[in-house]
Amino acid sequence: MINEHKSDTFQEQQTIASLVTPLGEGGIGKIIVSGRHALKIVSKIFQGKGVADLSEVASQKLYYGYIQERGQKIDEVIVHIIKQEDSFTGEYVAEINCHGGIHVLMRIHKCLQSMGAVDAPWNSLLGRSLENGRIDFIQKEALQEIVEIQTRLGAKVLLDQYGGALSGALREGLKMLEEIRRGVSGDISPHPSPLAFLNGGGSTSEGNGLFQKNDTFVSTLINLIRGLLETAPFGIALTTPQVLVILGKPNVGKSTLINTILGEERMLVHHEPGTTRDYVSEFISVEGVPFELVDTAGIRDTGDKLEALGVEMTQEQLRRADKVIAVFDNSRPFDKEDEGILDALYAWLILKTSGDTSQKTHARAILPVINKCDLPANLDKSRIGSALQQPLCFLSALNKDGLDGLNKRLVEEFDTVYKPMGPVVFNKRQYQLLAKADMLLKKDKECLCVEHEINKALHVIDELKKIFMMCLEGNESLK
Incomplete structure (x- = not known):
């Protein structure tokens, strides 16, 4: 522990250079240099009109010029200088805005290292900010989550949490x-x-x-x-999208339903039962709340080895589900395969509610859907309602009818009417x-x-x- 502490202290004293834009094609790239010697290091490779030493310039100003190495111009840049008292990290900061090609970014980054800066990942800047009292740990977590957030609502909420x-x-x-x-x-x-x-x-x-x-x-x-x-x-x-598994016997319209939810044809739809052999997942947003939507093979006894593997994968996806859309066919009588779906849902609820009470999944996490309501009714719906003790959603995935009711049920546990600067545990x-x-x-x-x-x-x-x-x-x- 003592050696680790010494190593951490030594690292904290270094001036770091972080690539804060992902490598790849792009119009603009950014490298942030932060630390006690940040301005002096950048001055060694920056040539700007009337600027001899960036340490002497005004804070919160932009300076146009070139990055050069041994007298050779590497790129045309704009450098944003932020003095210690104004900066996000609580240290001297130089933000180098250059062209976004991989070659240019990497070459400037290597020049900075040759002048004494230490390569560091972007989240090291958050660590500096936390250590220097510019943000607290919750604000740091909010900024880290913003990078991966899936929806505009999520970004809005997290920016407010970063704001305190x-x-x-x-x-x-x-x-x-x-x-x-x-x-x-x-x-x-x-x-x-x-x-x-x-x-x-x-x-x-x-x-x-x-x-x-x-x-x-x-x-x-x-x-x-x-x-x-x-x-x-x-x-x-918002930060950890719930896994939403679509479950049902073969040919109840699961793939058609997922295509309807996505608004485009992504899944193979076929009249033969058991066509879906694998699972496919897509991210969706309902009223700003993200979900990982998983389409699975139907659950049933089968002698087909390939289909049996698909059923096994379905069971695996079901174990990681937070919510389940259980699909039943309005046009066909309730049968043993439907009974098998109810058994699988019951086993899933037992599994989910057997752990930590704070993380229990309640019965409302099951959304029973009666599909193909555009066809004559032959399904005994009372057996499904009495078994699951949940209101049924009636829809026709093929005709895109009834989806609003399903979406409402998906987010009914969340207060999606967010008030600006409302505190949210995330x-x-x-x-x-x-x-x-x-x-x-x-x-x-x-x-x-x-x-x-x-x-x-x-x-x-x-x-x-x-x-x-x-x-x-x-x-x-x-x-």
Whole structure:
């Protein structure tokens, strides 16, 4: 551990050069140089009109010129200079904007290394920003997620979390904990929080009244934590798209349905049962919420070895599913194969609900779909409804009728009407920490509001503060 710490400290002292645009064809490429010597290093290879030393120029300005090596011009560039006090990383920064070809980017990057910069991945810049107090760990997580986010709504939510929406809510929680601590220890706050006057709280100097006011603070804190936890299904679904498996016996119209959902012909559709031998996945967006949509082979007993492999793959995809669209054929009688689908769904629910209660999948994760409703009805729908205890979706995938109802069901658990700068929990780390805080308050909240358990109350407050700081500072604080 000591050697690792020395290595980390040495690395932190280096000036780093990061390629922040992906390698490939593009009009513009960007390299960010950050560190104590960033401006001096770039000055060694930058030739700009009237600019001898980038260390002497104004911050937050653009400078036009050329990158050169041994007197030979490599590329025409624009360099953005940001001094330490203004920069994202808390260090001197030079952003080199050049042409986006691989050859040019790599050559400039090598020139910077030859002048003393150290190659580093783009997320090292986030590490510098965190270490220098420019962002907290939640903001760092938000920026990392933005790179991979699938939808515009997801980007909007994460940009707000980077802007401090979730961090700000947690800091409000820390302020509430300090008010609760004052009430428990009998201290009088020289500058009482406005929260002290909620619900007729009155003055904070009234002896036992401090404990009465703690009722208000504790209730407000509980509501804050639970409100944040309620955002988690939505936030986590944005950053980790739910796996949505389409399940049904052969020839119920699964591939037609997925083509309808995608809005184009992607899947092989054939009148012969068992045509789909493999699974195919595509990403879709419903009201800004992404899903990984998986089309599978039908589940049934078969002597065909190739089809049997497809059924085995279906079982594998079902195990990783977060939601299942169970498709039944309106035009055919309920049979043993349909019964097999219900059995598979029951087994899936047992598997999903046997683990951590915070991650349980509930029955509403199954969306029963009655397809081919444009044809005469021969299916006993009551058997499906009574078995799954869920409302049925009626549609005709071929005629593209009824899809709106299915889409509504897919996102019914999420509040997709997002308010700007609303705090949203967007990963399992944050959720699990806040769930721990919620459980602690459920178990021990009474001690925060009575006089005779001061030591226990102070311990609970310290534990809650520790959890909130873990959210803001990352799991490193566990060490």
